[in-house]
Amino acid sequence: MTRSRFATFIALTIVLLAAPSKAEEAGVSDDAILFGQAAALEGPSSALGQRMREGIIAAFTEINAKGGVHGRKLQLISRDDGYDPDRSVAQTLRLIESDRVFALIGAVGTPTAMATIPITSARNVPFIGPFSGAEFLRDLELPNVVNIRASYGAEAEAWIKHLTEDRKFTRIGIFYQDDSFGRDGLAGVKRALAKRGLELAAEGTFERNTRAVAQAWRMIKRADPEAIVMVGTYGPCAEFIKLAHRSGAHPTFVNISFVGANALAAELGPEGAGVIVSQVVPSPWDRSLKLVADYQAAQTAFDPTLAPDFVSLEGYLSGRLAAAALEKAGPNPTRAGLLRTINDVGRFDISGTTVTVGMRMLDTPPKVFLTVIQKDGTFKAVDRL
Numbered sequence: 492m493t494r495s496r497f498a499t500f501i502a503l504t505i506v507l508l509a510a511p512s513k514a515e516e517a518g519v520s521d522d523a524i525l526f527g528q529a530a531a532l533e534g535p536s537s538a539l540g541q542r543m544r545e546g547i548i549a550a551f552t553e554i555n556a557k558g559g560v561h562g563r564k565l566q567l568i569s570r571d572d573g574y575d576p577d578r579s580v581a582q583t584l585r586l587i588e589s590d591r592v593f594a595l596i597g598a599v600g601t602p603t604a605m606a607t608i609p610i611t612s613a614r615n616v617p618f619i620g621p622f623s624g625a626e627f628l629r630d631l632e633l634p635n636v637v638n639i640r641a642s643y644g645a646e647a648e649a650w651i652k653h654l655t656e657d658r659k660f661t662r663i664g665i666f667y668q669d670d671s672f673g674r675d676g677l678a679g680v681k682r683a684l685a686k687r688g689l690e691l692a693a694e695g696t697f698e699r700n701t702r703a704v705a706q707a708w709r710m711i712k713r714a715d716p717e718a719i720v721m722v723g724t725y726g727p728c729a730e731f732i733k734l735a736h737r738s739g740a741h742p743t744f745v746n747i748s749f750v751g752a753n754a755l756a757a758e759l760g761p762e763g764a765g766v767i768v769s770q771v772v773p774s775p776w777d778r779s780l781k782l783v784a785d786y787q788a789a790q791t792a793f794d795p796t797l798a799p800d801f802v803s804l805e806g807y808l809s810g811r812l813a814a815a816a817l818e819k820a821g822p823n824p825t826r827a828g829l830l831r832t833i834n835d836v837g838r839f840d841i842s843g844t845t846v847t848v849g850m851r852m853l854d855t856p857p858k859v860f861l862t863v864i865q866k867d868g869t870f871k872a873v874d875r876l
Contacts, residue, residue, distance in 0.1 A: 528597045529569075530544065536725075539724065597620055639809055660717040728750050753798075766863065
């Protein structure tokens with residue numbers, strides 16, 4: 492072998508050794524793909540993270556029972572961030588750098604997402620199915636974010652349409668979490684009211700991860716609102732509704748999907764009757780939908796003690812979407828390849844239900860459903876919208 496050919500051989504060898512094999516992609520081995528979740532698993536908002544986790548695992552259990560995706564089983568590691576942005580940053584970095592997950596899935600919250608998105612975007616780590624309707628997550632400059640749910644703006648429009656057109660209300664107040672999540676909801680409500688030539692009658696806020704709602708009620712009750720829309724989690728929202736009732740006030744209460752509808756109904760008990768909650772997934776009890784029938788079967792296979800829940804159905808959808816995208820991406824998964832597939836395909840059939848993501852969301856936005864809590868804690872669809 493001549494010196495020049497030997498040099499060429501060495502150069503090619505170095506290139507081949509440096510090139511990653513399919514098993515060297517972070518989180519991908521010959522028989523598994525590892526996903527990571529940073530969410531509230533303990534503390535006052537823990538039901539949200541726990542239900543999302545249960546839904547994702549139910550989906551993965553179903554997929555794995557059928558042989559996985561191209562022979563690989565889907566696995567999930569969940570870490571508690573307590574719905575705190577600083578802790579979420581730490582746990583997200585741990586998942587990416589120490590656990591070496593392939594993708595993140597089922598994150599919970601707007602303030603936590605605002606803190607962690609710069610980390611995931613800089614590394615081009617897929618951020619699938621965040622439990623947040625924040626507008627910033629729908630920025631087309633964030634190609635690694637895969638939204639499934641409707642935006643908070645869409646939920647606010649549904650609320651105000653119902654309250655002003657169906658109910659003929661004009662005095663509407665808002666109770667919201669004093670952070671990026673609450674302010675995103677506030678902006679959506681103001682836009683929806685402005686379209687109808689109306690303004691908010693009153694505003695009241697509370698601090699994240701607390702139930703300190705008395706000051707907010709004092710601010711809002713002065714306006715004697717006919718309806719109060721609520722942008723918060725189940726604990727403080729339930730506390731606020733009970734406080735209003737104790738004060739002799741019974742306005743129509745409308746809650747955002749992020750509240751955690753089942754947890755809110757459980758907290759309120761009989762006082763929940765008549766409280767409206769917007770949803771971004773169909774009824775998790777409607778087995779006439781193949782999606783729901785499959786979800787219930789998967790949930791039972793994972794844990795027979797679990798009851799259907801709006802949040803876990805959303806987690807299940809996220810897990811199924813991730814699996815469907817991986818299937819289309821081919822047998823050698825990479826982060827870039829998964830994101831490219833998701834954005835190129837745009838529409839995925841999940842048990843007969845079309846889930847639209849990426850640019851396709853602009854033409855076919857996800858649906859918003861309004862539900863109302865019954866005396867027994869169950870939910871029914873709002874009659875008019």
